[in-house]
Amino acid sequence: DQQVKQNSPSLSVQEGRISILNCDYTNSMFDYFLWYKKYPAEGPTFLISISSIKDKNEDGRFTVFLNKSAKHLSLHIVPSQPGDSAVYFCAASGFSGNTGKLIFGQGTTLQVKP
């Protein structure tokens, strides 16, 4: 039972354009969501998060949108840069992050072409 799903295994965009990565979840008890970035042979690094009491959170070029009714979140990267090429994982946790469990999706490989 995949509770957090990233249905697009890969995405390719041109440098300077917008990258949109999507994530769906099934468990309505999740109320805290995170995005991670991973380069080959490294551990994932935290990018940005959002609580279920918000529908948008921005940090520089990165914006996460949350649609609770659709159980869907997305990560927007504007403008995309070649250094953004990596695997992006979304993750979800319950009870404002304090239950402990942190469940990840399958990941989306982003390629930003110069």
Added chain:
Amino acid sequence: NAGVTQTPKFRILKIGQSMTLQCTQDMNHNYMYWYRQDPGMGLKLIYYSVGAGITDKGEVPNGYNVSRSTTEDFPLRLELAAPSQTSVYFCASRPGGDLGAFFGQGTRLTVV
């Protein structure tokens, strides 16, 4: 700042052998996690801990055991290694609340 340290970085095990993957964090985080990542797949939660003395199963706990005797350490034990346990293992820690987890560099394990 050491952050989350995993040892070893690489290991080859024979079927039926056992080993312990070590994980230490120096950030005084309450929450610690073990994940595995199979080729082309996402991160699957094996076990997690919300504090010293408290552990719980994740999505794929079979074949593994953990302990959390201190805040800093969260070792993962593999008993009777099987080829299906060939994977990259990541340890992570998190302070709790609305804050993300910090990951170690990973341990690449091959069971032959």
